[in-house]
Amino acid sequence: MHHAVQAAIAHLPDRGHAIEELAKADEGFLSLCEDLAEAQAALMRWERSDAPVGTARCSEYRELVRDLVAELETTLDRNANGQESP
Template identity: 75%
Template sequence: MHHAVQAAVARFPDRGHTIEELARTDESFLSLREDLAEAQAALARWERSDTPVMTARCAEYRELVRDLAAELDRHSQG
């Protein structure tokens, strides 16, 4: 399973089958799940950072992850 699909299924485990189906058939859903996976990875990198901007960047990426997850949620509901 592609890492972006895994990220989406991990976020919404009760919709695993729907997410996998959308990943195979819906181009916009593919883009959303890839964006979510990339944002989650970036957040994880910033959380390990010791730079002065770490707190601000973590807040930005948390918000982005939350927004992408909400959009993915709406998309996977139909």
């Protein structure tokens, strides 16, 4: 399984099957999963950082992760309702 798909499933475990299936069928959705994985990795790096801007960056990446998860949910819902994903 693609690491980005695993990252998405970690945030939405109850939708794991739908995430796997849509990621196989939709390059845009897979790209969104990749964005989430990268944002999550960056957040983890900033959480370990001693840099003065670390707290601010953590906040920014947490918000980005939340936004990407929300976008994944919207895309999954749209797909489940028979509409094409963006």
